Amino acid sequence: MIALAGRTALVTGGNRGIGRAVALLLARAGADVAITFRSRAGEADAVVGEIERIGRRAI
Structure with a gap:
């Protein structure tokens, strides 16, 4: 995988x-x-949470 x-x-x-x-x-x-x-902000918030749990910053 690419770093x-x-x-x-x-x-x-x-x-x-x-x-x-x-x-x-x-x-x-x-x-x-x-x-x-474009829609489904709740799903976007969930993805941000997943990314943060990986240890990266997300917006």
């Missing part, structure tokens, strides 16, 4: 589906992650 420590990633549609999976993969690789979403 992304010190990097920040922006994932559109990061609250569910493929976007969620990509956001979590990037966090596991060491990146801080910003996600965008």
Whole structure:
């Protein structure tokens, strides 16, 4: 896996589906992650929590 420590990633549609999976993969690789979403804010909050539990920053 690519090491992304010190990097920040922006994932559109990061609250569910493929976007969620990509956001979590990037966090596991060491990146801080910003996600965008159009609806379902609760799902976005859940993804942010998952990323933070991995030990990365998320918004």
